[in-house]
Amino acid sequence: MSIGDLEKHLGRVRQLTDIYLAGDTDAFAAFGELVNLLLRVTVLPGPIGVRLTAGPRPRDRMMVEGGLARDKDVVRLSDDRFLRVSVTLFREPHESGHRMKVERATYQYQLDEEGNHWVFRYDYVRAPRDEHPASHLQIRGNLYENVRLHKGLLERTHFPAGRTSIESVLRLLLEQFEVPPSTPLEIWRPVLAASEAVFERIAHRPLSGPVA
């Protein structure tokens, strides 16, 4: 990898960001392409990244999902574990055009394709229907100390997490879970930073729970 590769990746991040911010019908594809680029410079060992999943209303609502199999929403990572990626996107009118927004997102690190052995999980729901934080972290494990937990389980406890970007999840996997990186640090760090900077500027930031 060279400085040329970095320039190429950063240029592509900017192009795809511009397209999804424009909110046209190709915004979904641009966001998916961006996620694939981020996965490929960080944790993907092979070519299979995310895909777009469409139903009967593809112009205004689509999903970006892990594309390992037709009926699954995971990608295989370079540590032979899996990341579940499931993001529901929609377009809505804004001023004279449209904007693409995230309706809900899930990023889950797991040991198996099915997700029975998951490790941590970030969820975001734009319009939550219960008291849990709209953006939260769950960890599947045990606490050393004896405290009362939601439904008695740490994994059912919803820690408010602020809005979490896929860039920060990928950084977490590389820096804290030691997933082997696909490119040198001099490439993946600036690429993640460039993309995350845009997310931080535009992301919807919900309260940690209901007002009343």
Place this chain on the structure above:
Amino acid sequence: MGWVNVHLNVHLNSAPALAQARGMMELAVLELTRGEILTRIEKSAKQRGLLYSAPELVRAYRDGRLDETVADVVALAALLPDDDPLFVRP
């Protein structure tokens, strides 16, 4: 490394550059029918130990009888039109 400078140097926010960038997109697209969406919802529900049909699950979630832990299971239902029978009370 001055990556910020690199970033600025390659920013091509012009109409021809964006048109070219649009042409370079090659993401795989999976198109699901209504039946395939319902099948996937039921399969995900079963994996979570939820013994609901897809319509029962989606209605229970929308009525607030199930919490956000199933939001990702029913997420595919968002790909259906608002007037789909799934969203209409029997």
